[in-house]
Amino acid sequence: MPATKAIIARDPRFTALNWALEDVAVSDAPGDNEVLVEMVASGVCHTDIVLSAVPPGQVGVLYPKVMGHEGSGYARKVGKNVTGVVEGDPVLLSFYSCGKCEQCEEKHPSYCDAFAKENYGGRKGHVTITNTNTSSTGNGNSGDGEEVYSRFFGQSSFARYSIVDGACIVNAKDLLQSDDELALFAPLGCGFQTGMGAIENVARPDANTVLVVLGLGSVGIAALMTAALHPHKAIIGVDRLPSRLELAKELGATHTIDTSPPGFNLNKALREIFPNGVSTVIDTTGAPPLIEDGLKSLRQRGKIVLIGVTPMQYELGVSVVQHINSGRAVIGCIEGDCIPSEAIPKLIQWYREGRFPIDKLISYFEAHDFKKALAGLDDGSVVKAVLKWKDV
Ligand SMILES: [Zn+2]
Ligand SMILES: [Zn+2]
CATH class of the missing domain: 3.40.50.720 (NAD(P)-binding Rossmann-like Domain)
Structure with missing residues (x-):
């Protein structure tokens, strides 16, 4: 289990976000359809905020939970059923879809039958709190050994390491001109x-x-x-x-x-x-x-x-x-009724042609400064915040 850190969203108590960077252990044994991803960056999307502010149980959201659904990073361990990505490949992450239902078969995966359950609800079993000093987290209610919901949008990318469903992965090996572009392209997968x-x-x-x-x-x-x-x-x-x-x-x-x-x-x-x-x-x-x-x-x-x-x-x-x-x-x-494996390369192509200048829209923050990112989004000084996970 890699010891790492993640932003944990807890019961908002009907008032505001209750996020804190906490010590966690993430399973290093992805399931057959999953990949352990070492996260480089993750965009903050409005949905992370909206779905951290609902009472427990609404739209399937339960706490504590790792949000984040615009991740990018490297595949570190690949489940045996996952195709199209091997250990070490750079990856861009998007939403989960089952690939088998009517909507998926008709190529409208964002209307997948399992969309709400898997993307909003997530699952337990991959992430455990390991805080030794509960007062250091700032939210006051951490418990060592507590299990955390992850796989938010199949990825829970507000973490240095995360177990991601293979369906969320777009292999970026042939899309990048440099490793730095992983952070720039992180938000392509949702917003x-x-x-x-x-x-x-x-x-x-x-x-x-x-x-x-x-x-x-x-x-x-x-x-x-x-x-x-x-x-x-x-x-x-x-x-x-x-x-x-x-x-x-x-x-x-x-x-x-x-x-x-x-x-x-x-x-x-x-x-x-x-x-x-x-x-x-x-x-x-x-x-x-x-x-x-x-x-x-x-x-x-x-x-x-x-x-x-x-x-x-x-x-x-x-x-x-x-x-x-x-x-x-x-x-x-x-x-956007998109198929991520088609939409993301298209957006990268437009960016390279100077027609989709996302670099003008992004502000970068170290993950431990996520509160600054939220404040910038709140006061409008930031259009798209991207958190970097390298140094947490
Ligand atoms: Zn489906
Ligand atoms: Zn989003």
Whole structure:
């Protein structure tokens, strides 16, 4: 069992995140379908935060748990059924899918029957707390020998070592130009592919499209950069932070809208520019007022693509008659409906061509500084935080 460290998420007690870097032992005996990965880096995705703040049991989340689902590193031990990767290969990690259900067979693995259970719930059996001095962890309730849920999104990459399902692995051997790129490419496996896929696989804009991106975090910016690669009529970036609106302009937005003024109304603001409404709204905020206004702002045959997670109990009301007469569509979207083994190489290719400049979006933090990363994401100074695991 390698002695190592992991960020352990504990019961948030309904208030906030309860994360601390703790000493753990990770099994060095991956199952037949698993790989022991030595993590180099892991992006912090909003879902790590959202799913660490829910009460125990909601959407299958139980504590203590190792989050992290944008990992990169090296395969150190490979289970006998895992193909396409050998010991020592650099790997990029994405979500788990079973490969056998109807959705997987139809090449929509992010809608896999096992998605929620395996990716949100995870399993016990691979990680054990080994803190000898419980007061040093900062969260005050660590117990030596306590078993921890891992395999979050099949990978639990907020750890120096982790047992990862083979289905999560994209072999990066032929994708990298240097080892340093492992940290740069870590976030491709969730946030960036989600934004890209929302455009390529779901929204599918054309030259007449007026596209609106609500929320300019890493997913929204990835969607915007992808849309900018296609002919379009307009791309409108919407956020409350001036720095994000500036960034959106740099990366291809034709218009930006600031939501921060008191009494802001998105539908009104959009119709001032496009009185007939807009073609496509991509919501990455999960903010009900923006989603509702986004729906109202659609022109005939317009569509809204829902990516941002709303409060768990929230339901969006739709007037059926209006919906019929307008031909509008409301579409849910997870992981951009991507196949990671295809999406990740494509994004790397775009990066090399200068068309998807993720290096402008990433801020690096040592893993023990994860609180600084969270603060930067919270105040908007960081678009995508990537934690590095080498020196923990
Ligand atoms: Zn499946
Ligand atoms: Zn994610």
